[in-house]
Amino acid sequence: MNPSDLxxxxxMYVFSPVDGETWGLTFEGFKSRLLARNPDEFxxxxxxxxxxxxxxxxxxxxxxxxxxxxxxxxxxxxxxAITDCTAHAAANFVVWLRDEVVPQDKAITFNTEWxxxxxxxxxxxxxxxxxxxxxxxxxxxxxxxxx
Numbered sequence: 001m002n003p004s005d006l007x008x009x010x011x012m013y014v015f016s017p018v019d020g021e022t023w024g025l026t027f028e029g030f031k032s033r034l035l036a037r038n039p040d041e042f043x044x045x046x047x048x049x050x051x052x053x054x055x056x057x058x059x060x061x062x063x064x065x066x067x068x069x070x071x072x073x074x075x076x077x078x079x080x081a082i083t084d085c086t087a088h089a090a091a092n093f094v095v096w097l098r099d100e101v102v103p104q105d106k107a108i109t110f111n112t113e114w115x116x117x118x119x120x121x122x123x124x125x126x127x128x129x130x131x132x133x134x135x136x137x138x139x140x141x142x143x144x145x146x147x
Contacts, residue, residue, distance in 0.1 A: 012113040013090040016079030064092040087137035
């Protein structure tokens with residue numbers, strides 16, 4: 001697959017703490033940071049869901065450059081996912097997540113829906129600029145051998 005095709009691929013990106021660590025994520029804290037950014041963002045808490053996502057989840061929308069992304073946060077296992085987004089949109093989101101939600105001394109790992117389905121290990125989100133984050137996400141997709 002050529003680089004421009006990879007850049008247009010849309011999948012779910014999942015961001016979580018390193019195994020054995022916590023960000024101290026709470027729905028109230030996440031909601032307050034999201035609403036401080038944009039008071040018109042969509043939020044909904046679902047209690048006690050079953051299926052692929054168990055337990056309570058906070059569903060939300062977040063807007064970057066007029067593109068509304070949807071995602072969800074979970075406390076167990078702890079993490080935040082953005083659905084149906086490109087590597088560029090995922091980079092925008094993780095920069096916000098890193099700056100506003102995750103404590104500065106904590107690392108972030110990521111995977112994609114395709115990586116999880118293919119049993120690919122989580123990867124560290126590098127502490128780099130947005131363009132290099134995009135490159136890291138594209139390298140992840142390329143390593144999955146998507147055709």
